[in-house]
Amino acid sequence: MTHTVLVVEDEPNIVLSLQFILKQAGFMVRVARDGEQALRAIDDYVPDLVVLDIMLPKQDGFSVCEAIRGNDKCRDVKIIMLSAKSREADKERAMALGADEFVTKPFSTRILGQMVKDIVSSSPTIPQ
Amino acid sequence: MIRTGRKKEWSILLFVASLILFLPPVLKIFDRADLFFNIPLSYMYFFGVWALVILFTALGARRRMMEEDDRKSGKADSSSVGPRQEPS
Amino acid sequence: MSGGLVLTISILYLGLLFAIAQFVDKRADTNRPITRNPYIYTLSIAVYCTSWTFYGSVGLAANQGLDFLPIYLGPTLVFVLWSVIWVKIIRICKVHRITSIADFIASRYGKRAGLGGLVTIIAVVGTMPYISLQLKSIATSFRILVSSSETALLTAPSDPIFFIDTTLIVAVALALFAILFGTRHIDASEHHEGLVAAIAFESVVKLVAFLAVGFFVTYGLYNGFSDLFSKAQQKDLSGLFNVSTDGDYSLWMTMTLLSMAAIICLPRQFYITAVENPDESYLRKATWLFPLYLLVINIFVLPIALAGRLLFDGQTADADMFVLTVPLFHDQGILALIAFVGGLSAATSMVIVAAIALSTMVCNDLIMPLLLRWRVLNINKNDDLTGLLLTIRRVSILLVLILGYVYYLIASESYSLVTIGLVSFAAAAQFAPAIIGGIFWKGASYRGALTGLALGFAVWLYTLLLPSFAQSGWLPISFIENGPWNIALLKPYALFGMEGFDRLTHALFWSMLVNIGAYWLVSLISQQTAIERIQGTLFVDVFGHTDDEKDSRYWRGSATIADLQQLVGRFVGGPRVAEAFNGFAASRNINLRKSQTADATMLDFAEKMLAGAIGSATARVMMGSVVKGEIVGLDEVYRILDETSQVIEYSHRLEQKSAELEQATAQLRNANERLKELDSLKDHFLSMVSHELRTPLTSLRAFGEILVDNPDVPLEERKQFLNVIIKESRRLTRLIDQLLDLARMEAGQMDWSLDNVDVGAAVKEALAALEGLMKENEVQLDLDLPEALPKVRADRDQLMQVLINLVSNAIKFCDKTTGKIVVEVSTQDDVLLVSVSDNGRGVPEDVMSSIFEKFHQSAGTSENKPQGSGLGLAICREIVTFLGGEIWVANQPTGGAKFSFTVPRSDYLQTRLSAE
Known part of the structure; x- marks a missing residue:
């Protein structure tokens, strides 16, 4: 069965690269350009994994993360947070808000691809 | 006993009293040539009051002196002040 | 009695004095002198009793009864106040090493020579009659003693001895003695133990002599006081039993006041009581012993006077000499000799102390300042000046005595001793306001003291001294009777028509009125100099300051x-x-x-x-x-x-300090906040830079890895990925360039090449560069560029960058479907106004103020994240500001934002510069 990944990122070229990696790894990829879009997308369809950028228009990654964790439907959704600011404080905050992984840009596509696979396979399959 | 802090007041009181006694109008009462025991009244008056004033001044000065002496044991001699060398 | 005997006795007596002084001084050199005690001190103060007391009091009592008494009651009153006045004056003298009354007054009012000189002159002139009184009494008593005739007892013979005037001989002899005696030391403030001892000895001699005569008269000639008084009453002398007065006691009060002033202000009294005081505590004894001495010496004044009157009943005998003539009449030669020696001692003690005090003043306060002023003294040379000082003092002693003799010649012969003495008292009394005011009133000023003294002295001269010359025939008598130039208002004994008072009261009233009045008034209206204020404070608060050594520096x-x-x-x-x-x-x-x-x-x-x-x-x-x-x-x-001002100052400073502290705290708080702000700004800036750099880097790395890891990517996709890499590296380059530009501009290290730039051309060029972008976004351009625009002073490349940034921003934010951009250039006063407007959504109000800040991201203005580093507008602002213009943004009523900036016109700039 195919797992779904929601990519939340405002930088089109980065979205393009993520789409390529995730599709290659066998995921269904959905894309949101800002925080609001992301929340609407999750409302619409609960993904297995969210790749969430922190610097987003309208609503930043932290609040989106908080919203996902506050939503009962999304108990098992995995979250990988992306940040272009390599600040320890941001990482700590992300982990405290319930992110599973924290990746600093620029990231390695190889490591990120492997990380996504590991996280998704460790989680119980969501009954459809 | 007169307290040390009042030595000036004592002096001034005595001074004012003496002024009153030595100047008119009080003076006029006693300034008479009449003889008492063959001594002129004014002569007796002046020398008598004068002697009393001296007596009271002496009393004031003595009392203070005694008090000062008592205190002197604790305090250095303050009577000679300022840089002054002995005659060489 | 033989003149030789009297002369020998006199010389022996003076020799004894000299011996005592020398002996005490010798002992004082080696150890603490036994003569230094309160009794010697008290006896030395008794220098107050001169020939005036010894001879003159009897003379006065024989004519006016108890009128002699105020002269002794006044000093008694002052000594009652010892703890208020004397202690203070003595302390001041010690602390400031005061040498004389002139020194005291000069020092109090700012250590200025003028005042000291005036005081000296007044003292010398004022003492003149007093010295003449002593000379007269010695000469007269000598002549009476040596002439054995009966008539001599009634009128003293005026035969010259050795063919010279006796009085002149006495004057010269006393001068020599005073010189020998008084100028053995240089330091005038040092204690002259020998002098004091000798003066004290003289006080004993005159007291004993007077008492001896008194006892002889009262108990030898009569059976005690009551016998004498009742006999006098029988002879109708009871008018002398009380104060001779017509019912008003003005002369009595005047004399009391005068003598009160005199006991402080007579130069010799000031000198012996204050300057020569060896120990403040001696004053406690002296304060009652000295009045007691006065009382004792006065007990027999009235009896001797009465006895004299009874003896020379009806004859015109010189009452001033009763002390001598009464014993002589009764053939008591020894007693008469004792009386003579007593009178001699009374006179010499006065002359010696007065001469020393006056010569010190003349030398220190009159001659030395003049020598200094005339630069006779080369103060930078190294000569020993002790000899000069001594000479000046010796000459001044001689001068003082000669002056006394001159006064004697001119005026004394016709006056009684007491009348002469009171003239001196009145002169000395002129110092009283300056001294008493000076130790109790800080505000008293130099000018006040100088004016008061000068005026008081002038009135004294006019109302007392000059008339005495007139009465002796040295001035026309009409001067007294009609006033000078027949102006009645100026009659010296009835100034401004004030008649009906005795001369002394009259003179004292006027002189004190002008003296105190001027002293007071001028002090109030004149400004004290710093040193006057310091001295004033030091004098008035002498007890507050002397405990602390460091105060008078x-x-x-x-x-x-x-x-x-x-x-x-x-x-x-x-x-x-x-x-x-x-x-x-x-x-x-x-x-x-x-x-x-x-x-x-x-x-x-x-x-x-x-x-x-x-x-x-x-x-x-x-x-x-x-x-x-x-x-x-x-x-x-x-x-x-000044303690008061110190406290005020202190609290004032404290207030100031706390205010300063508060201010400093506030500043610190502000600075801290600003720092925090800066810190967070820097933090923000760094994280923004980081973000902006990492974003293109992320794409670069991601697609690089994808292309390496996936060689089988279709060509179409590979091309797309490579294009992304190129675009992102360009973006990265641009970002780095902008960052560097901005950093250089902010650090002021930008290389600007300023020139006169044609804005129209620049605009056209910038638009041409962006033509591709505009076409790509289907944006319509509207250019409003007038012909013949004035040139601006600017860096062409940077101006272009501003234009490109603004226009590309406009392209970015204009309406996506019907994008329209308007570029306008217009002339406004001394600047060119360039504006770029779009038809987009406009700038939200909340970011209006921060839009030109670095990394202000206009996030949320559109669906898509705007392309750009967030540095463009910041750079624009830097450039425009540097060029001397302004940049701002406003939303148009029709929608869309309008960015405008100004650049100074080069022609205006030049005129402005040349105008400056």
Whole structure:
């Protein structure tokens, strides 16, 4: 069965690269350009994994993360947070808000691809 | 006993009293040539009051002196002040 | 009685005095003198009793009864107030090493020579009658004693002895004696143990002599007081039993006041009581012993006077000489001789002390300042001046006595002793306001004292001294009777029509009125100098300050110990100064090195030592010649001195300090906040830079890896990925360029090449560069560019960058479907106005103010994240500001944002520069 990944990122070229990696790894990829879009997308369809950028228009990654964790439907959704600011404080905050992984840009596509696979396979399959 | 802090007041009181006694109008009462025991009244008056004033001044000065002496044991001699060398 | 015998006795007596003085001085050199005790001190104050007391009181009592008494009651009253007045004056004299009354007054009012000189002149002129009184009494008593005729008892013979006027001989003899006696030491403030002992001895002699005559008269000739008084009453002399008066006691009160002033202000009394006081505590004894001495010496005045009147009943005998003539009449030769010696002692003691006091004043306060002023004294030379000082003093003693003799010749013959003496008292009384005011009123000023003294002295001259010349025939008598130039209002005995008072009361009233009045008034309206205020405070608050050694230091200059020692040595004598300095150093536990710079205490010590020799005013000038640097910080010193102002100052400063502290705290708080702000700004900036750099880097790395890891990517996709890489690296380059530009601009390290730029051309060029972008976004451009625009002063490339940034922003934010951009250029006064507007959504109000900040991201203005680094507008602002223009943004009513900026016109800029 195919797992779904929601990519939340405002930088089109980065979205393009993520789409390529995730599709290659066998995921269904959905894309949101800002925080609001992301929340609407999750409302619409609960993904297995969210790749969430922190610097987003309208609503930043932290609040989106908080919203996902506050939503009962999304108990098992995995979250990988992306940040272009390599600040320890941001990482700590992300982990405290319930992110599973924290990746600093620029990231390695190889490591990120492997990380996504590991996280998704460790989680119980969501009954459809 | 007169307290040390009042030595000036004592002096001034005595001074004012003496002024009153030595100047008119009080003076006029006693300034008479009449003889008492063959001594002129004014002569007796002046020398008598004068002697009393001296007596009271002496009393004031003595009392203070005694008090000062008592205190002197604790305090250095303050009577000679300022840089002054002995005659060489 | 033979003249030889009397002469021998007189010379022996004077020799004895000299011996006593020498003996005591010798002993004083080796150890603490036995003569230093309150009794000797008290007896020395009794120098107050002169021939006036000895002979004159009897003379006065024989004519006017108890009128002689106020002269002794006044001093008694002043000594009752010892703890208020004397203690203070004595303390001041000690602390400031005062040498005389002139020194005291000059020192109090700012150590200025003028005042000291005036006081000296008044003192010398005022003492003149007093000295003549002594001369007259000695000469008369001598003549009476040596002539054995009966008539001599009634009218003293005026035969000259040795063919010269007896009085002149007496004057010269006394002068020589006073010179020998009084100028053995230089330091006038030092205690003259010998002198004091001799004066005390004289006081004993005159008291004993007078009492001897008194006893003889009262108990030898009569059976005690009651017998004498009742006999006198029988002879109708009871008018002498009380105060002779017509019912008003104005003369009585005047004399009381005068004598009160005199006991303080007579130069010799001031000198012996204050300057020569060896120990303040002696005053406690003297305060009642001295009045007692006065009382005792006066007990027999009235009896002797009555006896004289009874004896020479009806005959015109010289009552002033009863003390001598009554014993002589009864053939008591020995007693008469004793009386003569008593009179001699009374006169000589006065003459000696007065001569010493006056000569010190003449030397220190009159001659020395003049010598200094006329630059006769080369103060920088190193001569020993002790000899000069001594000579000046000796000459002045001689002068004082000669003056006394001259006054005697001119005026004394026709007056009684007491009348002559009171003229002197009235002169001395002129000092009273300046002295009493000076020790109780800080506000009294130099000008006030000078004016008061001068006016008081002038009135004294006019109402007392000049008339006495007139009465003796040296001035036309009409001067008294009709006034000068027949102006009745100016009659010296009835000034401004004030008649009906005795001359003394009249003179005292007017002189004191102008003296006190001027002193008061001028003090109030004149400004005190710093040193006057300091001295005023030091004098008035003498007890508050003397406990603290450091208070009276004014000097803050540089002089070496050697300089000081040399200076003081010239006036006091080298070895003595060295000794004194060493003593001073030892007392303070310091080592003196000659080359060492003297500290304030040392300077103060030296000045006071110098003041002891030559007076405070002169000492000040002398010190000033050695101490380099002004007497700086007088006001500062004053502030420290004045306790009240000190407290006020202190609390004021405290207030100020706390306010300052508050201010500092606030500033610190602000600075801290600003720092925090800056910190967060920097933090923000760094994280933004990081973000902006990492974003393109992420794409670069991601697609790089994808392309490497996936060689089988279709060509189409590969091309797309490679294009992304190129675009992102361009973006990265641009970002780095912008960052560097901005950093350089902010650091002021940008290389600007300013020139006269044609804005129209620049605009066209910028638009041409963006033509591709506009086409790509289907944006319509509307250019409003007038012909013949003035040139602007700018860097062409940077101006282009501003235009490109603004236009590309406009392209980015204009309406996506029907994008339209308007670029306008117009002339406004001295600037060109360029504006770029779009038809987008406009700038939200909340970011309006921060839109030109670095990394202000206009997030949320559109669905898509705007392309750009967030540095463009910040750079625009930097450039425009540097070029001297302004940049701003406004939303148009029709929608869309309008960015405008100005650039100064080069022609206006030039005129402005040339105008400056």
